[in-house]
Amino acid sequence: MNARLVYLTLAVLLALWVLVPIFLIATLAFSDRASVFAWPKGILPQQFSLETISFFFGVEGVGKAIRNSFLVAGLTLVLAVLLGAPAGYALARYRFAGADAYRVLILMTRAFPLAILAIPLAVRFINLGLYDTALGVALVHTALALPFAVLVTSSLFLGIPKELEEAAWTLGCTRVQAFLKVVLPLALPGLAATAIFAFVISWNEVFAATLLTLRERTLPAFLLTALNDSPLPFRFAGGFFLIVPALVFIFVIRRYLFTLWGIANR
Amino acid sequence: MRSERYIPYVLILPSVLFLLFLFAWPLVEALLLSVRGGDGRWTLEHFQRMASDLYFKDAVRYTVLLTVVMVPLQVVLALCMAMLLGGINRGRDLFLYVWTIPLGISDLAAGIAWLAIFTERGYLNSFLQAVGVIQEPRLWLSYETPAMLFLAVVAAEVWRATAIVFVILVAGLQLIPKEYGEAAEVFGATPWRRFWRVTLPLLMPSLQVALILRTILALEVFAVVVALGGRNLPVLAGEAYFWYNAYQSPGVAAAYSVLILGISVVATLVYLRLMRPKQEAAA
Numbered sequence: 008m009n010a011r012l013v014y015l016t017l018a019v020l021l022a023l024w025v026l027v028p029i030f031l032i033a034t035l036a037f038s039d040r041a042s043v044f045a046w047p048k049g050i051l052p053q054q055f056s057l058e059t060i061s062f063f064f065g066v067e068g069v070g071k072a073i074r075n076s077f078l079v080a081g082l083t084l085v086l087a088v089l090l091g092a093p094a095g096y097a098l099a100r101y102r103f104a105g106a107d108a109y110r111v112l113i114l115m116t117r118a119f120p121l122a123i124l125a126i127p128l129a130v131r132f133i134n135l136g137l138y139d140t141a142l143g144v145a146l147v148h149t150a151l152a153l154p155f156a157v158l159v160t161s162s163l164f165l166g167i168p169k170e171l172e173e174a175a176w177t178l179g180c181t182r183v184q185a186f187l188k189v190v191l192p193l194a195l196p197g198l199a200a201t202a203i204f205a206f207v208i209s210w211n212e213v214f215a216a217t218l219l220t221l222r223e224r225t226l227p228a229f230l231l232t233a234l235n236d237s238p239l240p241f242r243f244a245g246g247f248f249l250i251v252p253a254l255v256f257i258f259v260i261r262r263y264l265f266t267l268w269g270i271a272n273r
Numbered sequence: 274m275r276s277e278r279y280i281p282y283v284l285i286l287p288s289v290l291f292l293l294f295l296f297a298w299p300l301v302e303a304l305l306l307s308v309r310g311g312d313g314r315w316t317l318e319h320f321q322r323m324a325s326d327l328y329f330k331d332a333v334r335y336t337v338l339l340t341v342v343m344v345p346l347q348v349v350l351a352l353c354m355a356m357l358l359g360g361i362n363r364g365r366d367l368f369l370y371v372w373t374i375p376l377g378i379s380d381l382a383a384g385i386a387w388l389a390i391f392t393e394r395g396y397l398n399s400f401l402q403a404v405g406v407i408q409e410p411r412l413w414l415s416y417e418t419p420a421m422l423f424l425a426v427v428a429a430e431v432w433r434a435t436a437i438v439f440v441i442l443v444a445g446l447q448l449i450p451k452e453y454g455e456a457a458e459v460f461g462a463t464p465w466r467r468f469w470r471v472t473l474p475l476l477m478p479s480l481q482v483a484l485i486l487r488t489i490l491a492l493e494v495f496a497v498v499v500a501l502g503g504r505n506l507p508v509l510a511g512e513a514y515f516w517y518n519a520y521q522s523p524g525v526a527a528a529y530s531v532l533i534l535g536i537s538v539v540a541t542l543v544y545l546r547l548m549r550p551k552q553e554a555a556a
Contacts, residue, residue, distance in 0.1 A: 122493060123531065126526045235503050246389075
């Protein structure tokens with residue numbers, strides 16, 4: 008009985024360790040300017056105010072950066088699913104020479120530091136007309152999200168019995184019809200999780216986004232380049248706004264987190 | 274059925290082409306950028322400029338030191354969390370969700386969240402004042418207080434990135450058949466012994482994945498450091514960024530990125546060698 012209590016206490020402490028910094032930055036984001044600069048600060052918010060948040064949204068360039076972030080993350084999501092899902096399906100359904108080599112290639116890409124991709128691409132994208140465009144950033148983000156997309160979708164399709172598909176073939180469906188009518192509806196929730204995961208990877212990425220843009224900044228890139236000469240309320244509101252989608256997304260995809268890494272281990 | 278043998282290749286082809294374009298090609302380009310001068314001739318000038326830079330030694334030192342301090346902390350904490358989860362019945366899903374929240378939080382956002390704590394009029398100073406340690410706000414994140422700045426970066430990174438190790442380890446634990454632990458229990462092994470002799474050895478593949486992944490990511494630590502201390506705590510990825518953006522020198526930036534890759538490869542090989550599965554132990 009006592010052990011249970013100790014476990015629970017430790018678990019609550021760890022949960023607080025995660026939640027307290029989020030709570031503190033949320034508190035700062037929803038208080039007025041005076042409270043942000045107040046000294047000493049109390050743990051609990053002094054008064055609720057939208058001053059800091061509205062100041063943040065009023066800064067020139069923030070609106071555009073948020074739009075760019077959504078655009079880049081949206082493109083990343085589409086590209087990652089369109090490129091990754093077919094490969095995941097191939098890994099799940101077919102035994103073919105080179106499948107293992109392909110798996111190794113996919114895993115290897117995760118071992119590359121981002122700097123080694125972003126710097127030469129920034130140079131090359133200028134020639135290709137992709138520098139400072141949403142598509143250019145989305146391409147790099149897709150490279151980051153693609154390995155995850157392939158591995159998650161492959162575990163997803165493995166979980167859908169092949170017999171269902173074969174039954175559809177015997178009933179006269181073509182391969183494409185069988186996939187669209189039988190497999191796709193079953194795979195849809197998992198595909199949505201994959202898409203959300205790609206979205207979060209892109210939404211959070213800052214290094215490549217900063218190097219590959221100049222005027223068409225994403226939100227993290229905009230925040231990073233403005234950090235050192237911007238007032239604290241701006242930084243806190245921006246930081247909070249970056250965190251919010253994370254809370255929602257992790258909640259939505261929590262069921263898939265473990266299958267994702269379970270399959271990657273094998 | 275023979276006509277269908279091409280199908281899987283058609284399905285993986287787009288992703289292979291994409292990865293060649295966005296991984297293989299930039300990798301070669303980065304290597305070339307770092308060893309070729311403006312006139313196209315082979316040169317080591319970029320590496321020489323990198324090595325003679327004022328920030329270089331500190332950047333190498335802090336990056337390696339951060340990795341050596343952060344990664345073991347993250348792995349041990351994640352391991353504790355994963356074992357703790359096994360002892361919780363009620364509220365398991367809730368804890369699982371809360372503990373994995375940082376997985377979705379970016380390094381930049383984590384840096385800003387911890388800035389709120391460590392900044393001059395932040396929560397740490399407020400707390401210290403409340404308990405009577407200090408009277409006036411103290412500066413923690415300046416170049417004069419590297420130890421405290423280092424600590425702030427470690428705190429922010431452990432806070433943010435322990436979740437990914439936790440998820441990998443929990444996924445690994447799920448793959449271990451329950452019978453092994455039960456068998457050990459039948460033969461009288463204490464929980465402590467079961468952990469060291471059964472769970473931990475079987476968890477080795479997951480630990481290896483987690484260690485390699487976290488080490489590579491720790492070696493390119495960037496936004497957390499910039500958000501907390503600007504360039505007061507130089508790190509390798511940060512220097513690559515400054516050389517590219519502020520100094521407009523892709524060659525030196527590429528040299529830094531090649532250095533990061535080199536250290537990452539060496540670290541990965543060391544892990545693979547040290548954590549080789551023991552054949553004789555399995556028999």
